[in-house]
Amino acid sequence: xxxxxxxxxxxxxxxxxxxxxxxxxxxxxxxxxxxxxxxxxxxxxxxxxxxxxxxxxxxxxxxxxxxxxxxxxxxxxxxxxxxxxxxxxxxxxxxxxxxxxxxxxxxxxxxxxxxxxxxxxxxxxxxxxxxxxxxxxxxxxxxxxxxxxxxxxxxxxxxxxxxxxxxxxxxxxxxxxxxxxxxxxx
Numbered sequence: 001x002x003x004x005x006x007x008x009x010x011x012x013x014x015x016x017x018x019x020x021x022x023x024x025x026x027x028x029x030x031x032x033x034x035x036x037x038x039x040x041x042x043x044x045x046x047x048x049x050x051x052x053x054x055x056x057x058x059x060x061x062x063x064x065x066x067x068x069x070x071x072x073x074x075x076x077x078x079x080x081x082x083x084x085x086x087x088x089x090x091x092x093x094x095x096x097x098x099x100x101x102x103x104x105x106x107x108x109x110x111x112x113x114x115x116x117x118x119x120x121x122x123x124x125x126x127x128x129x130x131x132x133x134x135x136x137x138x139x140x141x142x143x144x145x146x147x148x149x150x151x152x153x154x155x156x157x158x159x160x161x162x163x164x165x166x167x168x169x170x171x172x173x174x175x176x177x178x179x180x181x182x183x184x185x186x
Contacts, residue, residue, distance in 0.1 A: 002109060003084050005031065006176060007094040007102065009151050010115035011143035013125040015161040015168065016093050017048065019115065022169055028176075029087040031079050034060055037071035048093055049073075064094070064101045068142075073098075084109060089176055096151040113172060114155035121162055 008016040024030050024047060035049045036057050052060070057072050065074035075092065083090040084106075094102065094112070102110050117125075119140070126136045143149055152158045157175045161168040173179060 003086075003088050004090070005080070005083065005102070005106065005110045006089065006091045007099050007110060007112040008091060008115060009094055009096065009099060009112055009148075009155055010117065010161075011122060011148040012139040013122050013129065014115040014117045015125075015165065016115050018165065019161075019169060019172055020048065020091055020093060022165075023091055023172070029083060029090045031075060031083050031090050031092045033073045033075055033093065034062075035071060035073045037069075037073075063105055064098045066095055066098045068095075075102075080106075089178075096147060096154055099151070099154055111157065111175070112155040113157045113159055113175060114152040115168070116152055116158050116160045117162055 008020060010016050020030055030047055032048060032050050034052050034057060036052065036054045037049075039049065039051050054072065057074065060074065061077045062074040063077045063080055065072065067073070075098075080102075092102075099110075099112050103112075122140070123136060126139065131139075159168050159171045159175070
């Protein structure tokens, strides 16, 4: 079986980063995106993003690039190729346009998992994250205007994340062919 990259998609607060962190703690490799956005005071972000200046960002050899709120995000060709050569499974956080770019290049070597959640659950999660009303409104409008609620149609797999997170995690592991959690540690 060829090494694969699994891309997580879904709106803000759907659980993409949560599941990616869980999988990383089990030994699954994560490909970091380069970004011009300053890191938040949140150590969990450091394993998913590398901060660079805008000048440095445009010097990178990127195979995927998107913008969000005036900041740039992208994956380098070298990081993706090294991941495919070295790791049986890698994961990456993407949005729909980034997935489309990666699918053109990687075809059968990339699969996508859309983390589906309803509006009420999204709002509840954003409130638990102490996000203010303006930020919540922005995230929901962005998701609506940019088709994030419909990007499940582009995805290889859909996992509903509305009950206990372990239910969704078990589904993700099964999609990846990792049904026994105890045996995971690449």
